[in-house]
Amino acid sequence: MADLDSLLPRIERLLDRLDAPAAAAPDWKRVRAARWSVQTGGLKPILHPQRVSLRDLLAIDEQKLRVDANTRQFVAGKPANNVLLTGARGCGKSSLVKAVHAKYAPKGLRLIEVDKAGLPHLPDLFDLLADAGYRFIVFIDDLSFAEHEAGYASLKAALDGSLAGPSDNVLIYATSNRRHLMPEYMAENLETTYLGGE
Numbered sequence: 173m174a175d176l177d178s179l180l181p182r183i184e185r186l187l188d189r190l191d192a193p194a195a196a197a198p199d200w201k202r203v204r205a206a207r208w209s210v211q212t213g214g215l216k217p218i219l220h221p222q223r224v225s226l227r228d229l230l231a232i233d234e235q236k237l238r239v240d241a242n243t244r245q246f247v248a249g250k251p252a253n254n255v256l257l258t259g260a261r262g263c264g265k266s267s268l269v270k271a272v273h274a275k276y277a278p279k280g281l282r283l284i285e286v287d288k289a290g291l292p293h294l295p296d297l298f299d300l301l302a303d304a305g306y307r308f309i310v311f312i313d314d315l316s317f318a319e320h321e322a323g324y325a326s327l328k329a330a331l332d333g334s335l336a337g338p339s340d341n342v343l344i345y346a347t348s349n350r351r352h353l354m355p356e357y358m359a360e361n362l363e364t365t366y367l368g369g370e
Contacts, residue, residue, distance in 0.1 A: 200306045205273070205283040208290045208297050208310075215284065215300070224271040229264050236268060239345075243272040246343055247279050247307055254344040256315075265347035266313050273309060282306045285313070294338075302339040310338070312346040 198206050198217045205221040208214075226236055239255060246252035257265040273283040286297065294310070301308050338344070 197300060197304065200282055200304060203282070204277045205285070208284055208286045208293070210290050210293055218285070221273070221283065222270050223274050224267045226268075226271045226275060229267055229271060232264050232268065235264075236271075239268055239272055240275070243276055243281070243309075246309075247276045247281050249307075249340075252343055255346070257345070257347045259349070261349050269309070269311055269313075269345050269347065273311075280306050282308050283311055284308055285311050287312075288315070298338045298342055301342050304341070306341065308342045310342060310344045312344065315346045315348045 196214070198215050203217040205218040206215040207218055209216050226240065229236060235257065239257070242252050242255060255269075257268060259265055269283075273281060277283075284297070284301075286294070290297070291312070297310065
């Protein structure tokens, strides 16, 4: 028993070292973009975000109009939608998100990049941003999931099924090379049955 009593304080000190403190929130007056880090549980400023102009993006005029209008409404505090941009590699999906961010950053829009490993921790990020005094686009680039991958359930819950959803100052803009984020199999359609001949 005495050995256990002397061992417990050592274990507690080790656990304290493993439990790293969360990083402080960036100074949003100076920082316009950040990366969500699961390891530190905080936001790491992106000091030199890529600058893209909407006028530089060619052959996606309809998408530019819609995403720009949605972002303008969001920055103005009006209702706006989360956005999923799909299309072939290199067609300008990510550049479009960066361009609307560049356009509206002077009006208080901030961009936060989240990778797939960060998806299960979106509720923590939402809590951190809720009272920040700015409007945020959470940017998830090149989104797709393998069958039974946990990140899909986390994202879906964050968008429409969890009590811990984003506050009114947060939208999610995601890009994907696949129209369907989960693989679809013909066998799934074969399982369909019709009742009463319908």
